Amino acid sequence: MVPSPQIILFALLPFVSSYAVPDSAPVAVAPRHPLITPSPTLQDVASRTVRRRGVLDDLKGDVDSVLSGLGSNIPSYVASGVPNFFQDFPTGDKVQSSLGIDDDQLKALPTSVLNVPGYGNWTDQGWSLRFRGNVYKQPNTTESKLNDLANVFLIDTSVEKLPPDQANQARNLTAEIFVVQQSNQNVTFELKPAPMAGASGEPGGGGAVTPNGGSQQVKFPFPTTAEGDFDAFVAIEGNGLEDGNKTSNIQRLNVYTQGSNIGNATSYLVPSTGMTIISDIDDILRITKIYQPKEGLLNSFARPFVQWKDMPDIYSNWSRSIPDLHFHYLTTTPEQITRNYMDFIYKTYPGGSFDTRPLNFSDVQATLSIRKYLLTKIFETYPKRKFVLVADTSNSDVMKDYPQMATDFPGQVQCIFLRNTSATDDGDKFPYDTSGFKNLDKNSYMFFKVPDDLTNLDIQNGQCLNATIQQNVTFGYQGLPFGINLGKGAASPSLQVPTWIVLGLAGLAAAFI
Numbered sequence: 367m368v369p370s371p372q373i374i375l376f377a378l379l380p381f382v383s384s385y386a387v388p389d390s391a392p393v394a395v396a397p398r399h400p401l402i403t404p405s406p407t408l409q410d411v412a413s414r415t416v417r418r419r420g421v422l423d424d425l426k427g428d429v430d431s432v433l434s435g436l437g438s439n440i441p442s443y444v445a446s447g448v449p450n451f452f453q454d455f456p457t458g459d460k461v462q463s464s465l466g467i468d469d470d471q472l473k474a475l476p477t478s479v480l481n482v483p484g485y486g487n488w489t490d491q492g493w494s495l496r497f498r499g500n501v502y503k504q505p506n507t508t509e510s511k512l513n514d515l516a517n518v519f520l521i522d523t524s525v526e527k528l529p530p531d532q533a534n535q536a537r538n539l540t541a542e543i544f545v546v547q548q549s550n551q552n553v554t555f556e557l558k559p560a561p562m563a564g565a566s567g568e569p570g571g572g573g574a575v576t577p578n579g580g581s582q583q584v585k586f587p588f589p590t591t592a593e594g595d596f597d598a599f600v601a602i603e604g605n606g607l608e609d610g611n612k613t614s615n616i617q618r619l620n621v622y623t624q625g626s627n628i629g630n631a632t633s634y635l636v637p638s639t640g641m642t643i644i645s646d647i648d649d650i651l652r653i654t655k656i657y658q659p660k661e662g663l664l665n666s667f668a669r670p671f672v673q674w675k676d677m678p679d680i681y682s683n684w685s686r687s688i689p690d691l692h693f694h695y696l697t698t699t700p701e702q703i704t705r706n707y708m709d710f711i712y713k714t715y716p717g718g719s720f721d722t723r724p725l726n727f728s729d730v731q732a733t734l735s736i737r738k739y740l741l742t743k744i745f746e747t748y749p750k751r752k753f754v755l756v757a758d759t760s761n762s763d764v765m766k767d768y769p770q771m772a773t774d775f776p777g778q779v780q781c782i783f784l785r786n787t788s789a790t791d792d793g794d795k796f797p798y799d800t801s802g803f804k805n806l807d808k809n810s811y812m813f814f815k816v817p818d819d820l821t822n823l824d825i826q827n828g829q830c831l832n833a834t835i836q837q838n839v840t841f842g843y844q845g846l847p848f849g850i851n852l853g854k855g856a857a858s859p860s861l862q863v864p865t866w867i868v869l870g871l872a873g874l875a876a877a878f879i
Contacts, residue, residue, distance in 0.1 A: 461544050464515070465505050472546055475503040479553065479629025480701060481621055483563075483708065485694065485719040486602070486635040487747050488610020493635055494599045497586055497621070500701055500725060501553065501594045502545040509537065516540040519667050521660040532668035535706075539667050543702050547594030547725060553586040553623060557602065560618040563632040564693075564717025565678075572685035572716035573693050574618035574634055579606015593725035595701075610637045614690045618717070631708075634692065634719050639750045641780065641826065642692040643684065643718075644741070646757035646764065647707055648699070650785050651677055651715060657760050657787065657794040666703075671710040674785075677817045678714050685716040688826050692751075693718030694744060698736050698763070701725060737763045738770070745775050753778055754825055758785040759798040759813070759845070769802035772810065781830035782811035783820060788845035790815045797843045804841040813837055 462472060479501050486495035507515075513525045516536040525533045559577050566572025582603050590596050607617060616636050623629030636642070648654040653672045655661040665672075685691055693716045697707060701722040708720060721740040745753065755771065757764040764784070772779040787794040803811060809831045814820060819835050831837075838844075 461505070461546050465507055465511065465544060467505050472503060472505070475505065477548060477551070477625065478502055478504055478545075479623040479626040480705070481555075481623050481629045481631040482701065482704070482722060483631045483718070483720045484621070484633040485692075485744070485747070486599075486633060488635075488638055489601075491601055492604055493602050493607060493610060495557075495584075495602050495619075495633055495635065496597070496599050497553075497555065497584070498597045498721075498724075499553075499595070499623075499629070499631075501548040501551045501590045501596070503548060504541065504545050507541060507544065512537040512540050515544060516667065519663055521663055523664075525668075528668055531670075532664075535670070536668040539703055539706065542705065545702065547590075549590055549592045549594055551590040551594070553590070553596055554625075555584045555586065556622040556624060557582050557584060558620045558622065560620040560632045562717075563618060564712055565714055566682045566685040566716035568682075568686055568716075570618070570717075571712070572682070573691060573718055574616040577607050577617040577619070577635075579604070580617070580619050581605060591725075595725050597724060607635065610635065613637060614640060616640075616690055616692050632717060634717075636692050636719075636748065636751075637690070638748060640690050640692065641688060641752045641754065642694055642744070642748065643681070643754045643756060644694045644696055644744065645681075646761065647695055647697045647711070648758075649760055649787055650674060650756060650758045651681075651695075652710060655791070655793060657791075657796055661793070671706060673714055675817050680817045680820050681715050683821075684825070691716075694721070695719070696721040696737070696740055696744075698723045735763065735767070737761075738767045741767055741771055742774075745771060745778060749775075749778070751778065752780040754781045754783070755779060756783045758787045760787045760794055760796065762799065765799050766802055769806055769811075772806055779810065780828060781823075781825050782806075783830070784811070784813050786813045786815055786845075789813075794845075797845045799843050800839050801841050803839060808837075808839075813839065 462468070480499045482498040484496040484498050486493050488494075513533075516539075517524045519540070520536070525536050528536060558581050559579070560574075561576050562570040564571030564573060570576060580602075582605050584600055584602060586596055586598070587600060588596065588598060608615060614637055616634050619633050619635065621631045621633050645651060648656055651674060652665075653674050654665050681693070685693070695707075695711055695715075695718055697704065697720075699707060699722060701724060704720070704722045707722075711718070711720075721744070723736050753771070755768045757768065759765060768779075768782050768784070772782070786798075788796070788798060810828075812819070812831050812835065814832070814835055819832050823829050823832060
């Protein structure tokens with residue numbers, strides 16, 4: 367039963383009475399420049415509160431006034447769609463300062479490269495392959511120092527209290543965060559045919575074939591950015607590769623970075639036509655529980671990555687049953703900590719290309735809306751391909767960007783599949799906004815609860831909706847406290863519940879999670 371407005375008001379009273387009135391007016395703080403993401407000191411990281419992935423970042427007016435009146439310090443919500451503990455990792459001299467290393471010590475360290483699995487497209491001049499990654503140096507850090515740094519990212523526990531395997535993973539991941547990026551570096555790659563990548567159950571791992579040629583050396587034409595990043599499409603020689611306008615095969619190439627034993631990746635030459643699965647990772651392919659900060663941190667920093675139910679079977683079936691299917695894994699997790707993600711995907715899901723959150727924030731689109739920026743890049747790269755978009759409702763940027771792609775690129779979005787985390791995990795107390803789906807064909811998307819809901823859908827021919835799965839899309843905020851949903855499609859549209867009360871409750875829930 368939906369509660370009356372009086373009951374909701376009564377529910378607010380404990381929160382109102384629990385907030386003290388400040389003794390003096392708060393000191394005004396100048397807003398950050400939109401293009402600047404300052405790197406924190408170790409103390410900055412320790413004092414940060416964990417924030418929700420942008421879930422209410424567009425709420426203004428009444429809600430802000432109510433929460434301000436309650437005196438609550440509701441954290442701001444970032445546009446990137448990742449939690450605050452995945453934000454503002456230290457870089458450059460901040461890392462040197464945190465680790466206490468000088469320039470001479472840094473100079474003596476070997477150079478390493480993070481090479482992100484890329485995708486290539488066919489052009490009038492032949493194949494063009496996207497090279498993407500970061501050049502850095504890994505300081506030698508003692509175990510006790512790594513423990514101190516890792517403990518900053520843990521809630522109500524410490525590395526010393528974790529099982530040995532989890533403690534090791536926490537230290538390793540922390541070491542990946544505290545690296546010193548190298549600017550103005552030149553990078554050269556060796557390309558070789560890739561015999562396999564991924565774990566779809568097919569020969570080679572699924573999603574691609576091993577080409578008969580393609581071996582060559584490629585010098586990246588630009589030096590690394592101030593943050594050590596490199597990212598550009600570069601024309602490559604055919605050298606035995608199939609022409610992209612004469613084949614439907616996706617061709618797999620290993621990309622080795624000269625001078626770095628760990629700077630290797632597998633990239634994919636994708637024809638102009640066909641189908642691509644663009645998939646988020648957290649809480650759709652693996653159990654993360656980002657909406658429960660303590661669990662989310664442990665699942666990201668310490669515990670082994672665990673698949674979400676039988677989702678690998680769904681992807682494996684798609685890989686086997688749909689010819690020449692391209693998988694692209696897009697996560698807004700910062701690139702420093704994505705090696706674990708890539709390792710997990712290639713051991714559990716079909717092989718595919720990757721996108722991560724870059725360190726280079728010079729592009730305003732990347733700064734303010736990284737997921738939309740990365741989605742637009744791949745859509746524009748393949749204007750004739752169809753895309754199936756997969757994620758979960760705990761990402762506010764997904765809830766905006768996925769339906770927007772269907773509007774911005776008519777005819778290219780084949781299906782949108784979203785796991786309803788609010789309905790499948792009682793730990794997710796946050797609402798999600800379905801208003802972006804209002805003008806889409808209701809048969810082009812589906813909110814699902816378990817992977818089996820996707821079984822037997824003929825996505826190749828546009829079957830996106832399992833008729834046995836109730837949708838209940840209201841085109842407004844859903845999953846609010848007391849089971850309230852907003853929007854014209856809500857079950858009880860005549861109930862006059864003030865929006866500020868409902869969203870205020872959601873904000874308060876966010877503050878206490």
